[in-house]
Structure formats: C-alpha cells, structure tokens
Amino acid sequence: MSTPAIDPVLVDPGAEKVAEYAARGYAEEVLPIRPKDRTWKTPQFITVWMGPIHNILSYFTVMTFFALGLNAWQVVAAIMTSAVIVSIGYILNGQAAAKYGIPFAMQLREAFGHKGALIPTWVRGIIAGFMFFGITSVSSAQAFDVVFETIWPGYMNLGNGAEILGLPIPTAISYLITWIITVGLFLGGQAFLGRFSNWANPVVFILVVIAVVLAVINAGGMDVVMSTRVVDSPVTPLVFISCVAILVSNWAGPIVNTGDYTRNATSMKAPAVGFPIGVIGSYILFAVVTVSFIGALQVVSGGEFDINQPFVFIQAINEGVGNPFVVVLLILAMNVGAVAFVVFGNMLPAGLQLTAQLPKIFTIKRGAILAAVIGTLILPWQFVENTDALFLFYSLIGSMFGPIVGIMLASYFVERKRTLDVEGIYADYKGGQEGSLPAYNRRALGVLIASFVITMIGRVPGIANVEFLAQVNNLAFFSGLIIGFIGYTLLTLAARKSN
Secondary structure (H helix, E strand, C coil): CCCCCCCCCCCCCHHHHHHHHHHHHCCCCCCCCCHHHHHHHHHHHHCCCCCCCCCCCHHHHHHHHHCCCEHHHHHHHHEEEEEEHHHHHHHCCCCHHHHHCCCCCHHHHHCCCCCCCCHHHHHHHHHHHHHHHHHHHHHHHHHHHHHHHHHHCCCCHHHHHHHEECCEEEHHHHHHHHHHHHEEEEEEEEHHHHHHHHHHHHHHHHHHHHHHHHHHHHHHHHHHHCCCCCCCCCHHHHHHHHHHHHHHHHHHHHHHHHHHCCCCCCCHHHHHHHHHHHHHHHHHHHHHHHHHHHHHHHHCCCCCCCCCCCCCHHHHHHCCCCCCCCCHHHHHHHHHHHHHHHHHHHHHHHHHHHHHHHHCCHHHHHHHHHHHHHHHHCHHHEEEHHHHHHHHHHHHHHHHHHHHHHHHHHHHHHHHCCCCCHHHHHCCCCCCCCCCEEEEEEHHHHHHHHHHHHHHHHHCCHHHHHHHHHHHHHHHHHHHHHHHHHHHHHHHHEEEEEE
C-alpha cells in the first residue's frame, strides 16, 4: 500500500523536535502534529460545522434581525453575507496552524509573546468559552421546556412560578439536563464525539427539511414566507451591517481558534475548499429555516408574538411547524447541534487553552469542566431575556474577538510573512532556555486593550449618545478586527523603520 503524498507546503518539525518539546513539559495535545499524522481532508472540513450551525442560539440571534426591521429577503442576505465572511475568517486565520500543525494557544505566543499570550488565551478559552457555554445551554434548555411540556403536559407548572436565581424551576431542570448531556458527551472523548456527529448531522438535516416543508405549507407558500416583515422600521446600510456583525460574532470564537481544527489538515487546500462549501451550504438551509418558521408563525398567530424575545424562535417552531411529533424531534435535533457547538466551539477550546498555558494544573477535561461550571455561575439566562441583552453579549464578544483575529492576521501575514518561529514558541523559558520570542509583545497587547476600549466605550452611559461611538460598538467585531489589523500593522512598520 503506497503512502499518500504529503503537501510540500506543510512544515514537519520531525520526531526528534516533537519529543524534545514534550520533554520540556508540553502536553501531547498542544505539540505540533506532523504532516504524516494528520487525518482531516476536505470532507472533514465540509462537515465539521454543518450540524452545529443549526443550534438554537444561532436562531435566537437571527430573531434580532426581524426585530430591527429587516424583511425576509434582507434577513437571508444578512445570513449569507455572514457565511461568506465566516468562511474567509476560517481560511485566513487557519493557514498558520495548517502549515505548522500547532494549536491556536501556541500560535498566540508568536503574536503576543510567551506570557502575553495568556491574555487572549483567557479571553477566548475562558471568558468567552464560559459565556458561550452558559448562553447556548440555557437557550437549549428553553427549547427542552417545549419538548417536556409536549410529552408531559403540566411540566411548565412545576414549582408554581417559583424561580432559582431568576430561572423558572422547569427551565432550571431543563438546564441541568442539558448540562449533564453536554458534559457527558464531552467526557466521552473525541472519538465518540466524532461518531456521534457522523450520525447526528444527517438527522438534523433531514428533520430540518421536513419542518421547513410543513412551515411553508402552514404559511401558505414560499411567496408568503419571503414577503414576511415583522417590524415596519427603516433598514439603513448600518443596520444591515450590524446584523451581519452580530451573526459573525456568534461564530467569532471558532474563527479565533480555527487553528485547533486546521492543524489536522492533510493539505493547505483541504480547509480552503472544505470550509466555504460546508459553511455557505449549511447557511443556505439555515436561512430558509429562519424565514419559513417566522413566516409560518406570523400567519398562524395572526402576528400576535413578541419578536423582541429571542425565545420567540421556539414559539415559531412550536406553532409554525405545528406537528407535535416533528416539533419534538426537531428541537431534539437542533439541541444536538447546540451540544456540538458547545463542545467543539467552547469546551474543547477552553480545555486546550488552559492546558497550553497551565499544563501542570489543567488537562483538557479539567479545563472544559471548569468552563461548564463557571458558565453556569454567571447566570447566562440574563443574556437571552430580550434583544438588548443579546446585543450587549455580542458587542462584548465582538470587541474581544475582533482585535485578536486582526492582530493574529497582521502578525502572520505582515510581520512574519507567513512563517512561524516554532522553536521560539516551544522554548523552555522556565527551564532557563532563552527563547527568541519576548515574554510580552507590548505592541500587540497595547493594540488589543486600545481596541477593546474604543469598541466598548459606546456602551458607557452619556458617551452612548455619541452616534459614531455607538455605531462602532454596534459593529464591534468588524471595528475590533480593523483596529487590530491596522493598528498592529502600523506599529510593526514603525518599529522596522526605527531599527
């Protein structure tokens, strides 16, 4: 049997170097993956996000578009624009890891310094990982409420309206069940998760298609669906771009740490081809689901629903699809997508980041479970109470993730000219070895902090009245990305001239 050809662009550190890095105390999970040991080809990159895209939180997010006045065609355009941008982000920010086989947390050392990398690591793996875990889980729990009420009528009356830390008792029970399922699947291991996704993703797609057909029939046809407009409000280009920024922010975490996936690539071509096909193709169906469900809800309910509540999407499934059997199966299937989103997009990165930076304290499983615990302690249900709360969450996420991506891209493509100092990244600083990378890259950290302040200052009472700063905040991810890339590029070029 012949050995498959290896992409000559991929960099192989060699078995001796990998063993040397391991001897310095680096965990196996964060060591470079040699080209001969990689397994992800184009099909894997096509399918990795196909199921997770159809998760409840993503649909909650798109409900805000209708609340801002977009009609069905504009919502579809915003979704597909987001899909293209997300795909580009995956490809560009995943190139370095694909070439060198190193994970996101180690790549950060090149841009931010050995110790400085801790800051973006905690932002991505800890702060955002915790928040996304909690918010996605509570949105799934609210969907489970409908399932349990359908199966056991009266379920929502448990506790007679009593709450636990602001969460109704039935939803608290649903949240606990969601938590146990999510953590249990993660602890089952990556191989089990892979097999789980292999059968779960097709099930999600089949049920989604069936539900769309029922929703379109209930709405009175696709022409009725595409004429849907819930709020009669003018839609300016800035409002449209804000919607795109919000949905991109929903997937900003995986864009930041896409290297954790592309490091498995058998070639540079695999993610470059696979990601766009998978993401854009999946978002086409996602867009159809969104408008057909809301269109059906508007017809069936006579327009009697509150579009300012992200939870209205669950109402759209329940009333718009109509068939209880399909509704239950569809919610279960979408929660499968939500679980995959949490595990692959949040728990795994949180575990990897903690393991990379604090290997003597954390393993991937310990780090991931910590994310699950703290993700609950932050009381995430507060962020899905209404569209304003959800906007705040995404502006916060965008203001953190945007500049990290911008700085990483500027570091790799402009400063390093598509190369990484792997030896410097894996230097044994604690062992007395003098690595070639600084402990802190003050330029990168300065740009990161400045970008966060600039993008979030538009939320400060009083300053929020300044239209320009308010718009910068509304476009937080894009604002941060631009500030991060241009700011770091300019400082890098200035440093070259001074030398």
